[in-house]
Amino acid sequence: RINAAARLNGTTYSVLINTLSTKGIEMDRKVLADLAVSSPEGFAALVKQVGLAA
Template identity: 45%
Template sequence: MTRIKRGYVAKRRRNRTLALTKSFRGSQSTLFRTASQRATKALEYSHRDQGRRKRDLRRLWIVRLNAAMAHEGYRYSLAIHRLRKMGIALDRRSLAQMGVCDPEAFSGLLSFTLQAPSLLVEG
């Protein structure tokens, strides 16, 4: 039988996979075959949940905005519409942060936006 001189390459590849599954339970972190299957599945879950995280955060920002605007006596949909019409390019994340951390500035922005219909930009 001929000598195989690439043994360290295979070992390095296996160790890289086992390093990915280091915190997994049982044989999923020690046996190469199950560890490689679990690592593949973990990457699939990670990719799927990146989109879910974005979706969930957007929902959270909208809930916070709706609560802050209702506290001021405004409707969420009308306020967002007016902000867009006036050309104020603040996203929901920034607005939600402002509503939580700086309610006075948020209230001023809402009153400026909703009480000044003559400043609306057409288009």
């Protein structure tokens, strides 16, 4: 779920998780998966916020 949403937003799962970790953003993968499904706009905003948006 996370990888599919990440790819829709121009990145990959591994790059997203690595960037979140590097920036000190601690988000549980279960929460990320839920966000990707229940709020695609919110997930896109998160990707944009960490500087990965295409």
